[in-house]
Amino acid sequence: MATAGDGTVHRTPVEPASVGAVGEFGLIAAVVERLSSGDGVLLGPGDDGAIVAAPDGRVVVTTDVLVEDRHFRRSWSSGTDVGHRAAAQNMADIAAMGARPTALLVGLVTPADLPTQWVLDLADGLNAEAAAAGASVVGGDVTRGDKIVVAVTALGDLTGRGPVTRTGARPGDVVAVTGRLGWSEAGRAVLSRGFRSPRALVAAYQRPQPPYDAGPEASVLGATAMVDVSDGLLQDLGHIAAASGVRIDLDLTALVADQPLVDVGAALGVESAGFVLTGGEDHALVACFPAGVTLPARWRVIGRVTEGSEREPPVVTVAGATWDGPPGWDHFR
Amino acid sequence: MATAGDGTVHRTPVEPASVGAVGEFGLIAAVVERLSSGDGVLLGPGDDGAIVAAPDGRVVVTTDVLVEDRHFRRSWSSGTDVGHRAAAQNMADIAAMGARPTALLVGLVTPADLPTQWVLDLADGLNAEAAAAGASVVGGDVTRGDKIVVAVTALGDLTGRGPVTRTGARPGDVVAVTGRLGWSEAGRAVLSRGFRSPRALVAAYQRPQPPYDAGPEASVLGATAMVDVSDGLLQDLGHIAAASGVRIDLDLTALVADQPLVDVGAALGVESAGFVLTGGEDHALVACFPAGVTLPARWRVIGRVTEGSEREPPVVTVAGATWDGPPGWDHFR
Numbered sequence: 001m002a003t004a005g006d007g008t009v010h011r012t013p014v015e016p017a018s019v020g021a022v023g024e025f026g027l028i029a030a031v032v033e034r035l036s037s038g039d040g041v042l043l044g045p046g047d048d049g050a051i052v053a054a055p056d057g058r059v060v061v062t063t064d065v066l067v068e069d070r071h072f073r074r075s076w077s078s079g080t081d082v083g084h085r086a087a088a089q090n091m092a093d094i095a096a097m098g099a100r101p102t103a104l105l106v107g108l109v110t111p112a113d114l115p116t117q118w119v120l121d122l123a124d125g126l127n128a129e130a131a132a133a134g135a136s137v138v139g140g141d142v143t144r145g146d147k148i149v150v151a152v153t154a155l156g157d158l159t160g161r162g163p164v165t166r167t168g169a170r171p172g173d174v175v176a177v178t179g180r181l182g183w184s185e186a187g188r189a190v191l192s193r194g195f196r197s198p199r200a201l202v203a204a205y206q207r208p209q210p211p212y213d214a215g216p217e218a219s220v221l222g223a224t225a226m227v228d229v230s231d232g233l234l235q236d237l238g239h240i241a242a243a244s245g246v247r248i249d250l251d252l253t254a255l256v257a258d259q260p261l262v263d264v265g266a267a268l269g270v271e272s273a274g275f276v277l278t279g280g281e282d283h284a285l286v287a288c289f290p291a292g293v294t295l296p297a298r299w300r301v302i303g304r305v306t307e308g309s310e311r312e313p314p315v316v317t318v319a320g321a322t323w324d325g326p327p328g329w330d331h332f333r
Numbered sequence: 334m335a336t337a338g339d340g341t342v343h344r345t346p347v348e349p350a351s352v353g354a355v356g357e358f359g360l361i362a363a364v365v366e367r368l369s370s371g372d373g374v375l376l377g378p379g380d381d382g383a384i385v386a387a388p389d390g391r392v393v394v395t396t397d398v399l400v401e402d403r404h405f406r407r408s409w410s411s412g413t414d415v416g417h418r419a420a421a422q423n424m425a426d427i428a429a430m431g432a433r434p435t436a437l438l439v440g441l442v443t444p445a446d447l448p449t450q451w452v453l454d455l456a457d458g459l460n461a462e463a464a465a466a467g468a469s470v471v472g473g474d475v476t477r478g479d480k481i482v483v484a485v486t487a488l489g490d491l492t493g494r495g496p497v498t499r500t501g502a503r504p505g506d507v508v509a510v511t512g513r514l515g516w517s518e519a520g521r522a523v524l525s526r527g528f529r530s531p532r533a534l535v536a537a538y539q540r541p542q543p544p545y546d547a548g549p550e551a552s553v554l555g556a557t558a559m560v561d562v563s564d565g566l567l568q569d570l571g572h573i574a575a576a577s578g579v580r581i582d583l584d585l586t587a588l589v590a591d592q593p594l595v596d597v598g599a600a601l602g603v604e605s606a607g608f609v610l611t612g613g614e615d616h617a618l619v620a621c622f623p624a625g626v627t628l629p630a631r632w633r634v635i636g637r638v639t640e641g642s643e644r645e646p647p648v649v650t651v652a653g654a655t656w657d658g659p660p661g662w663d664h665f666r
Contacts, residue, residue, distance in 0.1 A: 042391055043498065048395060048430050048499075048560055049394055049426050049427055049489065051491075052391065052392050058384050058386055059488065060382040060383070060384050061382055061383050061384075061471065061472060061486075061488065063439070063473060063484075063486060065440040065474045065475075067442055070476065071476070097380065097381050097384070107396050107486075108398070109398060139394060140396060142398075143403065144400070145400040145482065146480060151398065151482070153394075153438055154382075155392065158384075166381075
């Protein structure tokens, strides 16, 4: 960002127009000057590559792509909302490995007639969400296409500890979750029916709030396996069950839907338990811990890990039975 | 990749069909088993994030997005070609910082009716190009959209040396290049006119061959500034001139077009010097070095850095004059 000697910030004037009118280099310049860089950024945007500190000597990396009208709609989410959400879902993956998010890169495809302000709002959302998690946007690319595509890559640092993968759950472990379950999906459900409230649920859909710092916390607490809930609790725990070769049984009494979900379920005529068990995109963190661990209050014990066997293949059950709702989200089916 | 006890590789059977028929998880499984992992991959695909060694304690990162019918056409390039090219242009950016490529992540948007084989070919191309540069594909995401989008992020390691940025060029430096100039653009020109030959030029367009190891080599040789030629020699050297506050004058006698470019220029009725000066996407590396440096034979001295001043702003000239051809590539204009 350009600053004069007196500290005044000079923003490049942006035409109140479309990205096509501003051009690639003008758009990049306008975006870059809105970004702030944290301590771990050794070289920010503007060169062939950025340079990020990796003090651990290992770097955790993940990438996720959002496509307009598939993962978001401009009528439901502002550019800022989409920026928050794209950053959040990637940094939640970093946290789910037990790591601390450090940096984001963003590939953007945009129609030429998209208002420039939408892209600046997107940059603001990405920047703010990154900063909230202790990370920085360090680079990107922008090009033209028919629909908006936002491809985010996140980097993270393990700060000296081993990663928490999906493979380490053992029979006898407890399963615990922190963060919201079902709120984003309930918000999506009301938006899809043309409503804008309850506001708290709509906001949860527009800007999920993953508990980033709970990822490294779980690692310190000895978590044996962890995922973030992006496709739904049953489906994502299913990944742990399959990777660890165990069964997981959930306790329905610990999974009572929050009141706003009950209210919306009643209003829409759907079961609120469905939001809790199969709603994704809140990016709660769910982890397995050795039995007897003392967990901080924000971690809620919701189930237990049991033995997998040939007769009882890896699977997630609810009070001993298979849940017969939809299993989660497949981007092609 | 799954291997039986006798070493036989079992590939997941892929339907000879579309990605929509295979589904998200089936497609990911089929892609992942085609990937090979090098030494620096501490945890490959399949968890919330991958883990890559960053022995230097700093990681270089860059991202680039390719959109179908804008950056490639399926009628001009196979899936394998697009994979090679997407990997090459990102890893060339890593090399241009003086770093060694270590890992790639790939975000893919695909229409549901795209043949699954195209995606598998793409994975093969990405994997092969990464391996050729000493890197590995460690993660990705796949989702559905109307047009193919390939968003690649590359990581690199500085192996203990400082980065070579765009800002360090000083008056008196020599400018030298290694790698091809204009071949990719000439290949694109013949393809756009419906021809498939000269084959060497078409191949240069389909699978550029950046001199990856010349990036760290330039760093060892004391390069003061470096970029890869992605948008054209004049435009990319212009970034060094602007960032370093210098002028760069190129020596036309050192920039004689290679014979295939002369032939194609004559056949198409265009100036072959245009290919050399403004053709991008060969991802040659061009760097500034202190005068008196002894360069290995593959580095060709093509110009000299001179003083910038208020009267003579940072600019790139050819034999002292401004080139009046098109300046390069802007993705929106």
